[in-house]
Amino acid sequence: QVQLVEFGGGLVQAGGSLRLSCAASGRTFSPYGMGWFRQAPGKEREFVSAITWRASSTYYAESVKGRFSISRDNAKNTVYLQMNSLKPEDTAVYYCAAAPVLARLTIKSTYDSWGQGTRVTVSS
Secondary structure, three states: OOOEEOOEEEEOOOOEEEEEEEEEEEOOOOOEEEEEEEOOOOOEEEEEEEEEEOOOOOOOOOOOOEEEEEEEEEEOOOEEEEEEEOOOOHEEEEEEEOOOOOOOOOOHHHHHOOOOEEEEEOOO
């Protein structure tokens, strides 16, 4: 497994931006697929975005398309989630995850490593 630590959460007003980072250590970062999920209070953990090893493919939930952007720097073993035009409904704990495959990256069960999460709160 890969050890993952998320950074960058916080409190922001609606319409603002945040950039989340996820640093990986342990087993090699490649050729893992990487994803971001989020869990709001009282709700299931849901897919937000994912990226393949060489960033040749990216995936987004419909609710964040056009507002969020995922990227990765394999030299730094880090994946990022740039979140723009934030809405109160984006409030959640955001989790970084790593998958030892490059398929089905929108599916939670594909991932075998998870970070502890970073909280994002968007005020109206």
